[in-house]
Amino acid sequence: MATHINLYSLLKKCNSLIHMKQLHAHLITTGKFQFHPSRTKLIELLAISPAGNLSFAAIIFRQIQNPSTNDYNAVLRGLAQCSQPTQSISWYRNMLRCLLNIDALTCSFALKGCARALAFSEATQLHSQLLRFGFDADVLLLTTLLDVYAKTGFLDAAHKVFDEMVIRDIASWNAMISGLAQGSRPNEAMGLFNRMKEEGWKPNDVTVLGALSACSQLGALKQGEVVHGYVVDEKLDKNVIVCNAVIDMYAKCGFVDKAYLVFNSMSCRKTLITWNTMIMAFAMNGDGYKALDLLDRMASDGTCPDAVSYLAALCACNHAGLVDEGVRLFDFMKVSGVKLNVKHYGSVVDLLGRAGRLQEAYDIINSMPMLPDVVLWQSLLGVSKTYGNVEMAEMASKKLAEMGSNSCGDFVLLSNVYAAQQRWKDVGRVREAMVNNDVRKVPGFSYTEIDGRIHKFINRDQSHPNSKEIYAKLDEIKFRIKGYGYIAETNLVLHDIGDEDKENALNYHSEKLAVAYGLISTVDGTPIQVIKNLRICVDCHAFIKIISNIFNREIIVRDRARFHRFKDGVCSCRDYW
């Protein structure tokens, strides 16, 4: 009896493989291995702790004459969190064959494996099995199930599980809220967050992380401020993870100053991620020098920059047009010992390309120790278009085709390169390829927050209740801005349609709809904030510059990569993006 307790307490303190092996040897040499209850705990420790060793756990498992469900579960848990989580599914199937008694933990670990392996259909099988086993009153298990459905992208199935749960606890709400937030349905995430409060639940740190992430995506400042207020009131800001999320929220809502205020007044210790979040915030805002300054300061503060820190700083140089600083930083990175990945190369290629240094950009691609990705060739294609370099554009397009990229933007860019040289035959050839290849077009959409409510617009959207007024406003704008030298950039539209129709296609881009709605529904002089899922197009950029001038409004647009602040007819990106 005494040895049971001793072994158990020893196991709990065990944090190295050597110690685990010693305990194993002890169980063997004293002849207790086959019968001692701590054996299972040892296998679990080996299977799941960072100091453990999963294959060794499996070896030990095979030495057991009559493994219990718990022994199986211990290995299953390890397999579910290892680098090949599909192994957990085969292990589970094997358990069903060999064992009669599966318990709720078996299902829980197997579901975890499905989540990691993104195995939706296996999860549905587990779902029906756990119902048959009668585990459907188990809150923890149903929360895991909900989470698997959400993580595999089946949010409606997740929601159904959530809705049908007889008993829910805080973690069930949290799983559903963060599932919606991470599944690109942030508005619903906020809806559920509010409903949760109405129903008398008290959000905890995990809850606010989901809500803050949703606000970040939506650019929902008003709602984000409410969540921040709650965080402060409930002292959830003792948690550095929460602080990081608050910083990110303010930054993504366009309030980099507020983000920096939170960054500077944190009561808990900053982590690597805190610094990276703030550097990224400056980068998105075009504050190149502030980002570089922070990169220096983090090191002197005792936090060693990692690959993400450098990427963020490089990105900042790129957005601010700090070409020499960026190249210097990149050269330093190569000797600093950080492991560069394809994104670092992509960023520096973009930086050089935008500065017109196409040959240097191309040389870097050729010197890369890894294969260039689609994004990198797209960026080279983009800058080739900017500088009218036909050969480079053709080469990049060829690579993109080889890699199976089939995005509309690639074809449009190449076509524009030819069009600029009046090579109409080639333009026609590209159009034909577009038709034949059935190109993908990611639908563009924009959000704007008015009085704490999010309004979403897609291109040519007519579903908004105020649609009539919005289109009338756009007509008015169109009329007024003609006098300011605005000519629609119709070469961005690649359809066989007349110029007027091309103009209409551009006129109803989602960001224009959102800005027009902002103009009619907010008081004169107040800023208008728009979030767009793609990069802003040249035409909308020119259009909004003029609007900021004639309507005397500050208009802040966050596109996929950065912020554009339009004021008095100019943009903070200085037309460099």
Place this chain on the structure above:
DNA sequence: ATAGGGTTAG
């Protein structure tokens, strides 16, 4: 001998 499992920022 018993508990053990779920939600989490760049």
